[in-house]
Amino acid sequence: MNTRAIMEKIKTYDKIIIHRHVRPDPDAYGSQNGLAEIIKASFPSKKVYVVGEEEEWLTYFAVMDQVADSVFEDALVIVCDTANQERVSDQRFQNGKEIVKIDHHPNNDAYGDVLWVDTSASSTSEMIYTLYQEEKDQGLVLTDRGAFLLYAGIVGDTGRFLYPSASNRTFQIASELVEYNFDRTAMYRHMYKTNLKMARLKGYVLQNVEVTEAGVSHVKLSKDILQRFDVTANETSAIVGVLGDIEGMKAWAIFVEEDDVIRVRLRSNGPVINEIAAKYEGGGHPLASGAKIHSWDTVEDLLNDLEHVCAQK
Template identity: 55%
Template sequence: MKRQIIDTIESYDKIIIHRHVRPDPDAYGSQIGLKELIALNYPDKKVWATGTHESTLDFLAKPDSVSDEDFKDALVIVTDTANTERIDDSRYKLGSFLIKIDHHPNEDAYGDLLWVNTEASSVSEMICELYEEAKEYKGWELDASIARLLYAGIVGDTGRFMFQSTTEQTMFYAGKLLSYGFDRTTLFNEMYEVESNMLQLKGYIYANFEMENGVGHMKLTKELLNKYQVAESEASLLVSALSDVKGMKCWVFFIEDEKEIRVRLRSKGPIINEVAKKYGGGGHPLAAGATAYSWEEADRVIEDLKKAVN
């Protein structure tokens, strides 16, 4: 499969890479890391990364401006996106060939060529694996800037190597990336340092979250976010705040924006992606997301989590 992907990349002069909406470090790491990897090894190809930019990821990279004309006769690759509804930039349909590279359960098997590995910690790890194959197969090279992007993606999706998804292979590739000598200290500061208002909101979460029978929940309303001057995308970064609570089996954050309520689910054991799917979302067994459209619906998510624990 990896060699088929490499051969397909070689056969196209134009390549456009997509990822999911509301990107995280693995979305950027895999998407833009792959873009830069292809551009480095095929300097005559035109390679773009498309999608709405997330300002909290300024320190990693920014996507490109891509015209409709660019999609004509182009290879389209989508990374880190389980289903078509979550692909950022619906123009992915305009390309001539579509490749899916993902590590979520393959319940939406879209694309002409699919490489899905649910055992991988992140799609950034999968891009490392693709590079190792291409290095042997076609003599590909990798530089420090690409290594930094892929490392950030792995770190982000493994919770700094603390999640169960971290494997021996994950650490092997992380070690290889570190050998390229990018500034790891600065990268970690950029990923995890927060403004004081975020810490104050985190304090509010610790003081006000609710837990019943091992199921925790936190509702972050628009009024609350405005009070602490925290954007919805920033608030999503705090979902792991309850992971250290003793007795917590799974938990959910509800983050209200102008049109809907983002649902962020996490678990220490109970399978919660089935709950996410019930509300139009999905994800991993222990980390998933969905959308609610009222606080009554949010309450139903909590009740479904309780059933999942039982």
């Protein structure tokens, strides 16, 4: 994909609305708001909005705009870090005049008028920096705040550069971003701090994990458990990596009961799991995916599939 096509769309429109996925993470916020900062700094006369439901712990990075339905008329919509249309936060994205998709997940749902999908990128925030790099001769400007947002997104999606997705290019981009003026220490402190209730939930997870000989582990977090620890289903995303630190762990699943579905957070230290996620109404990266089931009776089926891929490794 030539970034020039995206650049031309940005130049053409006076109104630009930027979306990202539901249940956002730092890369969703970082890419969405980092791109918004770049466009605002580069073209001050344009009206640029960021939309989607608020995630309380991410308001440290940005606050969403409240946008009337009429704003979408004759607007360019850019959707960041969202593989499937159903996962776009604020479904009014379909009401824009044209849609641009920028994402690093497998392109199973090729929506939009202009698509840029790069599964080799560590994060969509990395892609937004690439857009800036390749099109800065067209007038793009990256501010300190924009650099802060993109760096946070990269850090979040690479697990502080520990995941295999962090490539040589990722480190090169990170080295350039840290030349900007922002407080990395404060950013890390905010992203990785743990409040008391989450610390107690981590303790529960470690005490109740079930592990198989093949290296598959899982924990079930029912609505009763969430209520006991006073945490929301969204907040459980912060503890998804806990089981991966256990010696011998190949893949793991955390089942989180919501009102109408059981959310499944899947992670792996090697075996490819996104095909399993796709089987259960989900998807994602080879080593980090999400799925959903509609009954606790389905847990064993999913775990058997995990067991099968781990036994082959």
